[in-house]
Amino acid sequence: MPKAQETVLEIDLTSLEHNYRYLRSKIATSTKMMAVVKAFAYGSDSVAIASRLENSGIDYFAVAYTQEGVSLRTGGIQKPVMVLHPQTHNFQLVIDNCLTPSLYSKHILTEFIKTAEELKLQDYPVHININTGLNRLGFSAEEIDDVISIFRKTSAIKLVGIYSHLGASEDLDEKEFSHSQIEKFKRTSEKIIAAFDHKILRHLCNTSGILNYPEAAFDMVRTGIGLYGYGNSAEQDKMLKPVGTLKTIISQIHHIKAEESVGYNRGFVAKRDTITATLPIGHADGISRLYGKQKTAVLIAGKEAPIIGNVCMDMLMVDVTDIDCKEGDEVIIFGKERSAEKFANKAGTISYELITSISQRVKRLIID
Known part of the structure; x- marks a missing residue:
């Protein structure tokens, strides 16, 4: 891919x-x-x-x-x-x-x-x-x-x-x-x-x-x-292959000092010096505020990066303190490497709601 x-x-x-x-x-x-x-x-x-x-x-x-x-x-x-x-x-x-x-x-x-x-x-x-x-x-x-x-x-x-x-x-x-x-x-x-x-x-x-x-x-x-x-059970999910993979990139990396905050309403306050990455995707793209405040995470370099603070309309921020990454690197929201079902469940919802929420402004790329 x-x-x-x-x-x-x-x-x-x-x-x-x-x-x-x-x-x-x-x-x-x-x-x-x-x-x-x-x-x-x-x-x-x-x-x-x-x-x-x-x-x-x-x-x-x-x-x-x-x-x-x-x-x-x-x-x-x-x-x-x-x-x-x-x-x-x-x-x-x-x-x-x-x-x-x-x-x-x-x-x-x-x-x-x-x-x-x-x-x-x-x-x-x-x-x-x-x-x-x-x-x-x-x-x-x-x-x-x-x-x-x-x-x-x-x-x-x-x-x-x-x-x-x-x-x-x-x-x-x-x-x-x-x-x-x-x-x-x-x-x-x-x-x-x-x-x-x-x-x-x-x-x-x-x-x-x-x-x-x-x-x-x-x-x-x-x-x-x-x-x-998605087959509505872990056993059946193993037999099926996710068709959609939602990807984005790192737009900017910030170094946040302890006690500094990130995002609207100071939704995240750092307990230690923290490195964050801003991603160009938000609730207008289908990743709702449900997923913020460390309820779930995205994949960067194969590692989980928790979504921190409140998800914005066009952006969200993740904690990459322990991940070796740089601006422009690829980010996986969900797909073959990380199931939409797992991503959704962490926030108390279901894969149906997540995948049908992806905004039409997100570019579709047909892979055949």
Whole structure:
């Protein structure tokens, strides 16, 4: 990998390919796979990620919002794209870009049918979300008879997929809850399928579901965080490769005397003569104030340099007293050498939040 000369997020497509192949090996060859590329592909580059996966044989994509799907289409992505959380205002845009909406409430269902009928569409493909216990989005089991009835009254849309979302698939202490979700989804989806005479895809498993509940793979699985190199357990993390590596450099080195302070609000007061390094990355780039005040550290010359004081908007400072380094040297925030999961955990958060927070002003460098 090239040495950083500025703050940059390297996106390694070879690692992405490795993760995709590994996760594919955990499911039957007949089972389809949906890649979740919402939030700029978990903070990386959605078009670059989707393009590589499309070329590798992925079956489906998922995004959270309509505009994310539009960006994929603009970037040349041809495979089906499901919009997980569409809003009525964007239904025309969904249809114009051949996106597949997830319909999760009677209001959203009837409004999408209204739009489809006004446009004189025939059998426009849709998925429905079943609430099996996450209690976030989705139809309840008690609404299913009405949902079936609504579908039977129109030819403008066609039900092609049924899905739900496991709420604790990574937590093996919650097996009972996960099994209850699986059984509820199975019962509800079977009832819906029995009401139609065409093939309907069922998908339930997320990354941890693929790894911990292979019996619940059904017709398709969805994977997000696993594609980017994190498996929600130390054991699985060893089998995956982080796709993103966030790097920066040392802008300036300071020699601080004991009792002198560093940064806003004197967030760090030196207890001894200290050498600090200022880095050109801050909370506007996605490294929030959570990570300051020595909660976590960056890597310089293979050694941990604690983040000291309060993280600034465009800069942060680290303690390099015991590290042989100079201005212009490379700094690793997270990546292959130091997991985003470890970096995030030290500050009491998770890898998802960290990697999806990396600002779009940080340069993306595609490594292939």
